[in-house]
Amino acid sequence: MAEIDAAGRTTREINAAIRLAITAGSGEIIVRNPGARHNLAVALLEPVKLKIAGSVGYYCGGLGDGASIEVEGSAGWGLAESMMSGLVRVHSHAGSGAAAALRGGVVVVHGDAAARLGVSMKGGDVIVAGDCGYMAGFMAQKGTLIVCGNAGEAFADSMYATVCYVGGKIASLGTDAVLSEMEEGESQRLDQTLETYLGADRPAAADFRKVVAGRKLWNFDKREWRIWQEAL
Amino acid sequence: MCGIAGYFDKSGSGDAPLGCTLLRMITALGCRGPDSTGVAMYQSKRPGCWIARVKLGDSGDLAARAEQISHAAASAGGRDFSRIGAYLRFSVDEQEDPKSFLLSIESIAHDVEVVSLGNSLEIVKQVGSPANLEHTFSISGFRGSHGIAHTRLSTESVVDLSHSQPFWAHGRPDLAIVHNGHITNYHQLRRRYAQQGVRFYTENDSEIVGIYLARRLNEGGGLEHALTRMLTDLDGSYSCLAATESEFGFVRDPFALKPLCFTETGDFVAIATEEIAIRAALDGDYAVRETQAKEVRVWRR
Numbered sequence: 001m002a003e004i005d006a007a008g009r010t011t012r013e014i015n016a017a018i019r020l021a022i023t024a025g026s027g028e029i030i031v032r033n034p035g036a037r038h039n040l041a042v043a044l045l046e047p048v049k050l051k052i053a054g055s056v057g058y059y060c061g062g063l064g065d066g067a068s069i070e071v072e073g074s075a076g077w078g079l080a081e082s083m084m085s086g087l088v089r090v091h092s093h094a095g096s097g098a099a100a101a102l103r104g105g106v107v108v109v110h111g112d113a114a115a116r117l118g119v120s121m122k123g124g125d126v127i128v129a130g131d132c133g134y135m136a137g138f139m140a141q142k143g144t145l146i147v148c149g150n151a152g153e154a155f156a157d158s159m160y161a162t163v164c165y166v167g168g169k170i171a172s173l174g175t176d177a178v179l180s181e182m183e184e185g186e187s188q189r190l191d192q193t194l195e196t197y198l199g200a201d202r203p204a205a206a207d208f209r210k211v212v213a214g215r216k217l218w219n220f221d222k223r224e225w226r227i228w229q230e231a232l
Numbered sequence: 233m234c235g236i237a238g239y240f241d242k243s244g245s246g247d248a249p250l251g252c253t254l255l256r257m258i259t260a261l262g263c264r265g266p267d268s269t270g271v272a273m274y275q276s277k278r279p280g281c282w283i284a285r286v287k288l289g290d291s292g293d294l295a296a297r298a299e300q301i302s303h304a305a306a307s308a309g310g311r312d313f314s315r316i317g318a319y320l321r322f323s324v325d326e327q328e329d330p331k332s333f334l335l336s337i338e339s340i341a342h343d344v345e346v347v348s349l350g351n352s353l354e355i356v357k358q359v360g361s362p363a364n365l366e367h368t369f370s371i372s373g374f375r376g377s378h379g380i381a382h383t384r385l386s387t388e389s390v391v392d393l394s395h396s397q398p399f400w401a402h403g404r405p406d407l408a409i410v411h412n413g414h415i416t417n418y419h420q421l422r423r424r425y426a427q428q429g430v431r432f433y434t435e436n437d438s439e440i441v442g443i444y445l446a447r448r449l450n451e452g453g454g455l456e457h458a459l460t461r462m463l464t465d466l467d468g469s470y471s472c473l474a475a476t477e478s479e480f481g482f483v484r485d486p487f488a489l490k491p492l493c494f495t496e497t498g499d500f501v502a503i504a505t506e507e508i509a510i511r512a513a514l515d516g517d518y519a520v521r522e523t524q525a526k527e528v529r530v531w532r533r
Contacts, residue, residue, distance in 0.1 A: 036507035036520075055507050055520060074520050076507060077491060093521040096488060114522035115488040133488065133524045152524065 002026035007033040061088040099126045164211040178214040233385040234412040235261025238473040240378040240480045240501040246276035251374030254381045256513035259362040265383030268396035269365045270357025272408035275376035277351045286320045289343040317368045350406030352477040357396040378480045380473045382410040389435040401442030406477040411438040413490045416468035456530040459483040481530030488525035495520045
């Protein structure tokens with residue numbers, strides 16, 4: 001395993017050291033003393049395992065395609081933004097805009113997520129073990145958004161085809177967000193996902209509620225102008 | 233942009249290495265606001281005695297100005313005068329009406345401003361970097377119970393000492409704020425307050441936060457009540473820290489537009505725009521969480 005000490009180094013130097021380790025053939029890399037620095041491990045395109053022993057700042061794991069990144073502390077804004085594939089796991093909390101515009105792969109947050117979780121996500125799975133802030137799932141297009149704790153206000157506002165599951169309370173549903181019954185076998189599939197990423201102490205999938213788009217905003221109809229007035 | 237930071241020592245000793253901690257925090261946030269830097273620091277309350285920090289002026293013969301102010305302050309009981317940078321610092325017996333004391337000092341010239349006043353509060357701020365602030369005022373040696381700090385990126389008003397933060401809520405001893413964001417109903421509120429006789433010292437929209445909170449605190453109910461009311465009365469984006477001699481807290485606007493994260497341990501509370509500031513200042517194993525929209529928290533000593 002390659003070890004990189006981030007103390008006293010610039011972001012550019014740390015990222016260059018990560019790239020160098022990958023080029024040298026290291027399949028596993030650990031970064032120590034990250035100090036909540038921004039832009040760490042952005043755009044890694046190799047299936048490398050990277051552990052960050054501490055907290056990270058903004059955009060960690062963004063634009064990644066295939067790397068598996070584990071953050072032992074918390075993360076700042078824009079965690080795994082626009083990730084194509086791979087896994088980003090944060091053991092503590094995540095800041096605003098986590099998994100925004102996610103294209104694929106899996107983002108796991110063991111603590112809470114702040115505002116705007118998974119906004120405009122276009123694929124992939126987002127799993128938050130704790131609570132999430134307001135406007136989670138806003139304009140989300142595809143993929144799955146799972147919040148085991150409570151969801152903030154305007155949850156799943158103006159969505160397309162993302163499917164959301166919430167284990168706790170929902171402060172309020174956003175425009176055109178509706179509760180929906182789980183289909184045959186859906187609860188088992190949710191449980192499998194929870195088991196894969198959260199392990200044995202996962203919450204019971206049967207207690208989750210499913211939220212999808214009511215499809216009222218998918219096509220413009222002037223007879224429904226009142227909905228559009230409220231939508232934006 | 234702008235960077236804000238706050239630290240609150242829970243030990244109750246009033247003797248934490250406050251200046252050192254705040255300096256490390258704002259140094260880490262320096263790139264968010266290279267224009268000016270300031271800190272508001274609180275030490276144990278000195279009953280019956282205010283510490284005043286007065287800006288001597290924008291230009292001209294500041295030594296002569298210091299003489300003039302010392303003379304005026306001495307007739308109101310001022311003592312222990314010292315001059316550092318553009319400031320005169322002195323002690324004065326607590327008076328019934330802070331506003332008439334302010335008038336007696338500030339009527340000397342239009343560019344004289346009492347930057348801070350209180351039993352426990354001292355503010356130092358100036359144009360330039362955190363390193364500059366340390367160079368002028370040696371803030372790292374300051375010990376106390378809690379404090380707030382700011383690095384400024386000016387977006388809508390001039391860069392000078394008076395427009396820097398933290399802002400003391402002129403007229404209410406010991407109340408100080410730092411703010412990151414924009415108050416969008418600033419002009420409306422300012423017109424209303426000005427009609428009621430409130431003096432504005434700057435064109436900086438953040439100044440209104442201190443004025444607003446002072447008015448809420450004067451109604452009673454404490455800082456938590458005041459910060460919660462702010463959510464309905466002030467529009468725009470704001471991550472804001474506020475402190476008095478006994479309370480310390482934050483408020484985040486309903487859209488959570490500006491970042492703000494915090495940690496609380498058995499020993500301290502630390503709040504900052506970015507976690508990088510907390511990690512740069514404080515060792516140990518603690519979790520940092522971003523605050524949520526509309527979140528208000530207050531700690532008391």
